[in-house]
Amino acid sequence: MKAQVAIRLRPDVLDPQGKAIGQALQTLGFSGVDNVRQGKLIELDVDAADAASAKAAVEQMCARLLANPVIEDYEIEIEG
Amino acid sequence: MRAAIVVFPGSNRERDMALACRRAFGEEPLHVWHRETTLPDVDFLALPGGFSYGDYLRPGAIAARAPIMDAIRAHAAAGKPVLGVCNGFQILIEAGLLEGALLRNANLKFVCRETTLVCGTGNSPFTRAMQAGVTRMRTPVAHHDGGYFVTPDQQKMLEDQDRIAFRYADGDNPNGSTADIAGVLNAGRNVLGLMPHPENATDPLAGGEDGLALFTSLLEAA
Numbered sequence: 001m002k003a004q005v006a007i008r009l010r011p012d013v014l015d016p017q018g019k020a021i022g023q024a025l026q027t028l029g030f031s032g033v034d035n036v037r038q039g040k041l042i043e044l045d046v047d048a049a050d051a052a053s054a055k056a057a058v059e060q061m062c063a064r065l066l067a068n069p070v071i072e073d074y075e076i077e078i079e080g
Numbered sequence: 081m082r083a084a085i086v087v088f089p090g091s092n093r094e095r096d097m098a099l100a101c102r103r104a105f106g107e108e109p110l111h112v113w114h115r116e117t118t119l120p121d122v123d124f125l126a127l128p129g130g131f132s133y134g135d136y137l138r139p140g141a142i143a144a145r146a147p148i149m150d151a152i153r154a155h156a157a158a159g160k161p162v163l164g165v166c167n168g169f170q171i172l173i174e175a176g177l178l179e180g181a182l183l184r185n186a187n188l189k190f191v192c193r194e195t196t197l198v199c200g201t202g203n204s205p206f207t208r209a210m211q212a213g214v215t216r217m218r219t220p221v222a223h224h225d226g227g228y229f230v231t232p233d234q235q236k237m238l239e240d241q242d243r244i245a246f247r248y249a250d251g252d253n254p255n256g257s258t259a260d261i262a263g264v265l266n267a268g269r270n271v272l273g274l275m276p277h278p279e280n281a282t283d284p285l286a287g288g289e290d291g292l293a294l295f296t297s298l299l300e301a302a
Contacts, residue, residue: 013229014256016188065145068138068174070181071229 001046001054002079005066008039013071051078081299082122083109088143093129100279104295114146124161127168139225140170149175161205162271166223169273178266178273179234183227186256192222195252197262200244204269209297217290219276221254226275228257245272
């Protein structure tokens, strides 16, 4: 089963990389762009009986390694 | 003082840490590979700087799940001193032994220069020879992800519990750290993590020896 984990910096955490990307977009002439935030996407195949147990497994992975709850939020999506 | 330095794939300051230990303790420290699951019987553990696992996922994140970590937790739980410098600090935070998080430097640049640190508390085995708010150490930094982040609640807790070991001196914050925090202690006060490199300030030939006090303080504590 395919799973996707979207990891984002929490809104109260400063994101200098997102800021630099926003500045570069402005340099390129994209006006009206604001609040650029950079996150990461992790894709994985999980051997699980159904979507619910796959999600539960990925939830554990997020809690123990994939995300840092101090600074990051995450969303899990199970495909198929 | 029997010391051990824990080495991960991508550690690169373990020799510097060994030099500092030798200089301060007059004894050769042991090196422990991260795949080990037990530690030799030592008084002091150091996690050196570097770029373990190429900083993949988050700096320190993969190393913090290494086989040796349970033994490090047990050493810390026994009240024995643990020092994490730079990547070692990142690993201790990722392992949950210290609070907070270390973010990409606010100006996005790798910073490599000397900073002035001000001691925040003399109440720890590392700082007992120092005076809070008075003792200053010229100490180099070299990192890309050293912006110390804590929530306002965590910051208040650290302050209330007198657990901020070092701050960058006024105007000398190299990375955007919350409240100029450079180093913090755990609740037991025996685990210290900091971004600057005291082990690289232990020899006059290399620009100064302010950092030596942090190591010799352990001798008095033992």
